Amino acid sequence: MISSITMQTEVAQRPVEDADAETKLDARHVDFFYGDFQALEDASLAVQARRITALIGPSGCGKTTFLRIFNRMHDLTPGTRATGEVLLDGQNVLDPDTDVIQLRRQVGMLFQRPNPFPKSIYDNVAYGPHMLGWSKSRIDAVVEESLKDTGLWDEVKNRLRRSALNLSGGQQQRLCLARALAVEPQVILMDEPASSLDPIATLRIEELMQDLKKRYTIVIVTHNMQQAARVSDSTAFMLMNERRAGEVIEFGPTDDIFNRPKDSRTEDYITGRFG
Amino acid sequence: MSHPLVRVFVDRLVAALIVVCVMVAAIPVLVLLVFVVIKGLPGLLTPGFFTDAPHPQGVPGGGVLNAIIGTLEIVGMASLLAVPVGALIGIFLSEYGRNQVGDTVRFISDVLTGLPSIAFGIFGYTVVVLTTHHFSAISASVALAVLMLPVILRATESALTLIPQALREAGLALGAPRWRVTLEIVVPAALGGIVTGALLAIARAAGETAPLLFTSFGNDIVQTNPLQPMGALALTVFRNALLPYPNLQDQAWAAALLLVILVAAANILARVYVRRIQR
Numbered sequence: 195m196i197s198s199i200t201m202q203t204e205v206a207q208r209p210v211e212d213a214d215a216e217t218k219l220d221a222r223h224v225d226f227f228y229g230d231f232q233a234l235e236d237a238s239l240a241v242q243a244r245r246i247t248a249l250i251g252p253s254g255c256g257k258t259t260f261l262r263i264f265n266r267m268h269d270l271t272p273g274t275r276a277t278g279e280v281l282l283d284g285q286n287v288l289d290p291d292t293d294v295i296q297l298r299r300q301v302g303m304l305f306q307r308p309n310p311f312p313k314s315i316y317d318n319v320a321y322g323p324h325m326l327g328w329s330k331s332r333i334d335a336v337v338e339e340s341l342k343d344t345g346l347w348d349e350v351k352n353r354l355r356r357s358a359l360n361l362s363g364g365q366q367q368r369l370c371l372a373r374a375l376a377v378e379p380q381v382i383l384m385d386e387p388a389s390s391l392d393p394i395a396t397l398r399i400e401e402l403m404q405d406l407k408k409r410y411t412i413v414i415v416t417h418n419m420q421q422a423a424r425v426s427d428s429t430a431f432m433l434m435n436e437r438r439a440g441e442v443i444e445f446g447p448t449d450d451i452f453n454r455p456k457d458s459r460t461e462d463y464i465t466g467r468f469g
Numbered sequence: 470m471s472h473p474l475v476r477v478f479v480d481r482l483v484a485a486l487i488v489v490c491v492m493v494a495a496i497p498v499l500v501l502l503v504f505v506v507i508k509g510l511p512g513l514l515t516p517g518f519f520t521d522a523p524h525p526q527g528v529p530g531g532g533v534l535n536a537i538i539g540t541l542e543i544v545g546m547a548s549l550l551a552v553p554v555g556a557l558i559g560i561f562l563s564e565y566g567r568n569q570v571g572d573t574v575r576f577i578s579d580v581l582t583g584l585p586s587i588a589f590g591i592f593g594y595t596v597v598v599l600t601t602h603h604f605s606a607i608s609a610s611v612a613l614a615v616l617m618l619p620v621i622l623r624a625t626e627s628a629l630t631l632i633p634q635a636l637r638e639a640g641l642a643l644g645a646p647r648w649r650v651t652l653e654i655v656v657p658a659a660l661g662g663i664v665t666g667a668l669l670a671i672a673r674a675a676g677e678t679a680p681l682l683f684t685s686f687g688n689d690i691v692q693t694n695p696l697q698p699m700g701a702l703a704l705t706v707f708r709n710a711l712l713p714y715p716n717l718q719d720q721a722w723a724a725a726l727l728l729v730i731l732v733a734a735a736n737i738l739a740r741v742y743v744r745r746i747q748r
Contacts, residue, residue, distance in 0.1 A: 267642065272567070299644030309635040312658045321653075322643040370639065377643055 218243035218411040224278035235439040246412045248426035255432040256440020257415040265301035301381040302374035308366030310358035318358045322377035340372040364395025384414040431460045512723025523689045535691045535700035544675045547613035559625020578619040589616040590680035606699035609685035617670035624666020628659040672732040678703040702728045
């Protein structure tokens with residue numbers, strides 16, 4: 195058994211316990227099915243407001259599935275079913291009466307691969323605000339603000355009308371982030387947002403996350419443990435059980451998960467024995 | 470691993486086979502095109518070809534103005550009917566058609582694709598000509614529109630299916646309703662394919678003769694009223710080619726060449742347009 199003291203995983207300094215931390219998103223006993231196959235079993239997670247929560251675990255453990263339930267993206271896949279509760283500010287988003295459109299405006303998403311619309315840079319960011327019927331001047335302002343928030347403004351301000359597809363991968367991903375920010379969400383879900391990016395672009399995204407968490411609640415799925423350790427405040431470790439359904443094995447402050455894991459399976463994963 | 474020389478030989482052999490296949494496919498088309506140009510050019514350059522109505526048989530001169538106007542009008546009206554409807558059905562099939570209804574529509578569309586084109590003529594004749602008691606351009610347009618429909622809707626569907634799901638998810642994750650994502654993101658992204666499909670259908674309709682025989686019927690007088698019988702280039706080719714007068718046979722060749730030119734021009738224009746808006 196490796197003592198947790200010897201572990202060198204570096205975790206950013208931050209207050210471990212927040213007395214004032216409110217729970218923004220609260221998943222309780224979520225089961226999820228693709229047809230007859232159960233992909234998640236009794237998964238619970240309390241995401242704190244204006245913090246970064248990471249979901250880690252080996253491939254196929256249901257991290258992405260779990261994440262996509264939070265803004266009901268699983269609705270798009272026919273034959274899926276989620277039970278349990280996912281409370282956003284106390285409202286159950288799994289309730290059939292939930293206004294999914296409204297929900298997704300509050301809970302934005304950044305995907306594994308940059309997926310800008312084949313439109314101009316400006317139109318990409320303006321798409322959401324335009325849809326909400328905002329005035330031209332307000333849209334212009336929010337486009338500029340969102341691009342500044344993602345550090346893209348200085349790089350693209352002279353070519354806003356050019357196609358977004360000419361940007362580099364890292365720029366495209368930041369554009370997608372700006373596009374998500376433009377509708378002023380409260381929560382941003384990130385599904386391995388840096389997995390297709392080079393290390394420099396990855397670093398940019400991670401730096402941005404630290405800025406953004408002042409205003410947004412972030413949930414990130416990552417298969418990169420170092421990334422989870424670097425950026426997140428809380429970490430949930432997930433694993434497939436013997437029925438191949440994903441479970442949350444351990445959830446707590448990132449510092450604890452990486453340095454003082456309570457479950458031996460977490461420790462095995464963190465120390466690289468498998469996964 | 471096989472001997473390097475064997476690998477090089479197999480590589481060359483396959484490359485050569487591919488070149489042969491391309492030639493087998495391309496040469497007949499090129500020969501046909503060259504033939505039509507050579508045979509059609511004299512007629513095309515005859516004075517009055519573009520500006521005159523046909524002269525009575527045996528009388529020298531005359532043109533195909535009636536047929537030019539007829540083809541443009543008949544195919545134009547058919548496109549106005551078929552392109553919007555076909556594109557909308559294609560959008561439905563791709564975005565909302567993963568079910569019984571969609572499968573039924575696909576099946577019907579495939580059956581329509583296999584019908585001989587004269588059947589569409591019978592359809593236009595029965596539905597429009599018999600009810601109005603009159604041959605008319607519009608009856609031909611209806612027949613051609615039904616003929617175009619399956620081509621357009623299947624092309625639209627496959628163009629939309631090629632658009633990555635990630636793009637739809639990006640829009641939906643912003644809180645955009647499904648219909649807005651479809652119309653504002655997916656369709657513009659697939660516009661090139663949709664336009665190509667529509668053009669294929671238009672080109673096919675422009676060249677069809679059988680559906681016109683007992684719908685628009687043909688007319689040697691320049692006619693623009695869609696409720697009257699009307700000439701068409703394909704009809705000119707069909708009828709003049711069977712006549713014993715060399716100047717009218719030349720006219721048939723020239724009409725065929727003009728048809729090719731019109732279709733090619735429509736193709737180029739549409740592609741330039743799509744490129745401009747997609748930039």
